[in-house]
Amino acid sequence: MKDARVHDILVLGGGLVGSALVCALDGSGRDVAQVEASQPATGAPGFDERKLALAQASLNALSALDVLPRLATPPAPIRRIHVSRAGDFGSVRLDAAAFGHEHFGGVVLARELGAALEARVAQVSGLGRYRPAKVVAVRPSADLPEVDIERDGALTTLRCRLLVAADGSRSLARAAHRIDAREHDYGQTLFVCSLVADRAPDGSAWERFSEQGPVALLPMHGGHYGAICGVASQDAGRVRAMGDDAYADYFQQRFGWRAGRIRRVGTRSAHPLVAVIAERLTAPRFVLVGNAAQTLHPIGAQGFNLGLRDALTLAEALAAQDPARADPGRAEVLQQHEAHRREDRQRTLAFSDGLARATANPAPAMHVLRSLGLAALGSVPGLGAALAAGAMGYRGQVPALARGAGR
Template identity: 55%
Template sequence: MTAIHDVAIIGGGLVGASLAIALEGSGLDVAMVEAAPAGAMPAVFDERNLSFAEATVNALAALGVMQRLRAPTGAIVRIHASRRGDFGRVLLEAAEHGREAFGQVVVARDFGEALEARLSGVAGLVRHRGTRFTGFGAVGDGCRVLELAGEGPPRMRARLVVAADGATSGVRDALGIGASRHDYGQVLMVARLRAARAPDGTAYERLGDDGPTALLPRGDRAWGLVHGVAAADAEAVKALDETGFLARVQDAFGWRVGRLLSVGPRSAYPAVAVRAAALAATRAVLVGNAAQSIHPVGAQGFNLGLRDALTLAGLLVACARRGGDPGEASLLSAYVARREEDRRRTLEFSDGLARITANPGHAASLLRSAGLVALAALPSLRAGLVGGAMGYRGDVPDACRSGAAR
């Protein structure tokens, strides 16, 4: 007989794994389909530097994940933003907003290991590793039939299917949900960097025509680098030796942390935004990058996806308590409604910031400069920017507002 689960999560990355943890103790029968085999980490858990907003740190502490990080995190106590060629800058201090830090910088690999340590103790979770989703069978008897390939069963049934399988989501495609795609024409180089000045809690974002150059304060006394280059120049930049690459970053960023001394292995990721046309279909929902992937300027991507997962988890837990159907239409409608404002505002902020900061025109430069001056001068504008950056937009999941551990 084909197994029947209340919830089947397709994808074991950052958002899918977080959702599985959030559903612990709900009484729901939860399965997670993971492409990576046992003993291997999903590719997303690499050397990228993740900037966790305060709301995200609170939620992951409540889920018992932050406590399992083995490497130290880097606190973001101030944010320094400027653009090459424009006048003015924005300096945000956490202390001025009653916070010790705006968030924490975590290396994706370390976060993946902490998630895995936490997942290993989740009672009742069925994990199908080395298994890929290949399509759907018919919908009937209150379930969807999932066709699978790999080490797990060939098929399963679920009352609710959660697509957490990334920006190129096969589940989204199989559901017939379209997605818009915007290529920013940029490639982001990511690496660990050392400079004459060690991190002091400042997160720097230096914007330019080809994208941002950001230095994030890691917990290991190094900087996490994100360097945007024009897509047409990406291969040439990849081919640069360490000296040439450091010279390029120094020219783009300036001397705010002194001379750049060394850089570790570099990875490259195209800056492409994908936005699903809908968040739900019959007995299925989209979360994380399957729902939307955004430009990394402003560091909102994973933070937004985690809020997707936590909102859905809250609805599912409440549904289980009243003995409801986890795939019922009213629950899916509630999920879509609750995610609307946060999703819309975050997408608009990220896309607008990416487009206007990369515009080299004189008029755009004047507009940006005026905006920087206004932000520097008006506390009310800074407060709104800070609230969004810390993850407090729209209908915020309860776990994001409290760091109480389980």
């Protein structure tokens, strides 16, 4: 059965990036709808205990979208960043104050950010919400793309002028539009938990690389840290089976004593690390954002920040349309969006993938090159400034809301 209503914009996915896009489209005058599979009480996928390091640009945007005030716990500021690699000499130490900023960004729980976005989405004027609903089929079209959804055992077909896929790494909509995605398995599993150490968080974030993967401590409110530990895939089962005391000792051995003795660890979750990168972002009346466009190695905490900038750039391109030609799916709009995303996306992908591969490479020559690179980054002002700008989310053409411009 055909739905008589044709939406201007149909967003597939109610995760962090899809919901942020809906918020950014509030007040646009468009007929916007969103499809999400999960029940409202459970939250969309991604609303979990992961710790998200939000770049300063992301905090600017989420504040402008009226999301940050809805967080149960405010972001814990990252004022200093310390980067090193086990077995290499040299390190990078960045202090936000040295660059004229109070912080580089802040750390939040994905679950709490998801709840804040849910609360804000609930106030979006005129939003059509299909939830819970399962996407059964996507039919591309240069006229009106169609999406079949199933709700309570009944099938409904939705049509739209612009279809936005925010439906994750294994995007059904991306596959339907025959957009290829290249994959790379890093051979690592990321363990995430909270922990308490002798030294309370003071705004410092540490990331230490190794052949097995990165280890990081992120400051959190409440006197604890967000802890991230990359483990070689062949060792993941053994690490997963460890008790809390054994894992605390393991993390201590991997990370060192910068925060003192680790006293207690919380519940751990494990995430295999596989990059999935779409070859292009658009097709006729179709655009990819967030993990559907690119799923990154979490090194350097780039993933959600990049996806949020996808959403903001798209909303900005739509807002800039001539009202007399305000079809959101026009080819010129999507071409502009892809052009505006190109530099930021390419530079961020190269940074994330290059850093993940280079820091895991055990070759002696790489040891020398990494050590020289760390020493240079730590001592050459211009290089440090570029690294700091990237950490704050200022790469390429930065969306206005991410720059701190009002709506």
